[in-house]
Amino acid sequence: xxxxxxxxxTEYRLLVTPGWNDRLQVPTTVVVxxxxxxxASFRYALSVKEERGERSLLYRIxxxxxxxxxxxxxxxxxxTREYEDLIGTIEITVQGLDGERxxxxxxxxxxxxxxxxxxxxxxLAVLTERSDWEKRNHS
Numbered sequence: 001x002x003x004x005x006x007x008x009x010t011e012y013r014l015l016v017t018p019g020w021n022d023r024l025q026v027p028t029t030v031v032v033x034x035x036x037x038x039x040a041s042f043r044y045a046l047s048v049k050e051e052r053g054e055r056s057l058l059y060r061i062x063x064x065x066x067x068x069x070x071x072x073x074x075x076x077x078x079x080t081r082e083y084e085d086l087i088g089t090i091e092i093t094v095q096g097l098d099g100e101r102x103x104x105x106x107x108x109x110x111x112x113x114x115x116x117x118x119x120x121x122x123x124l125a126v127l128t129e130r131s132d133w134e135k136r137n138h139s
Contacts, residue, residue: 010036012061012094013125015133016106016113019082027110029086032133033059033094034078036125043075050081056091063097089116094124 012033019030033046045065051058064077086108093103102124105117113128127133 015127029083032080034076044077046077046079048079058093060095
């Protein structure tokens with residue numbers, strides 16, 4: 001059986017940015033993981049298993065989930081999580097459907113997120129500013 005050719009294109013985007021929980025009135029860290037691929041029929045949810053260590057996060061992508069509402073729409077598949085206690089130097093690993101792992105290291109403060117070590121290769125793009133995240137669809 002022929003081996004599957006590894007793609008060099010970016011497959012996932014990861015946004016890690018400071019946030020604010022209005023209900024609890026506390027600072028948070030918002031993490032959004034999404035596919036680069038846009039789906040034409042529905043906005044799927046990205047199915048992810050999260051494993052958290054003391055200074056690490058592993059997001060294992062397991063597939064796509066159908067949207068809660070069956071209204072048609074276009075967009076990327078997303079997984080969003082908000083943390084109240086994600087502070088300091090954190091290593092984040094994203095494991096794609098093909099089993100390939102990509103890791104980056106971030107320093108997270110309530111005011112800002114700094115990329116200390118960017119992911120190797122092009123499998124994962126990491127953004128830390130909402131403005132850059134919002135521009136991704138307009139370029």
